[in-house]
Amino acid sequence: MQVRLLYFAVLRDIIGSNAAEVTLPIGARPRDVWSTLRAEHSELAQYDEPPLTAINENYASPDAELHDGDELAFIPPVAGG
DSSP states (O other): OOEEEEEEEHHHHHHHHHHHEEEOOOOHHHHHHHHHHHHHHHGGTTTOOOOOEETTTTTEOSSSSOOOEEEEEOOOOOOOO
């Protein structure tokens, strides 16, 4: 299935893109996608748990099942003042 990934803030900087189209197996979850990103980007290796997750512009559990055509966003915490 095809899923569009969106990256914000520091994740966009680490990954080097603000979005990507990926092919995932049926039944994939955001947690699975996060595990793949951690393996591909050493800067994320220390983060076992995915950041805030949204599917189709609604906050979602990292264990929610993804479907073909979904848009998945990982939203890292933002610091500032």
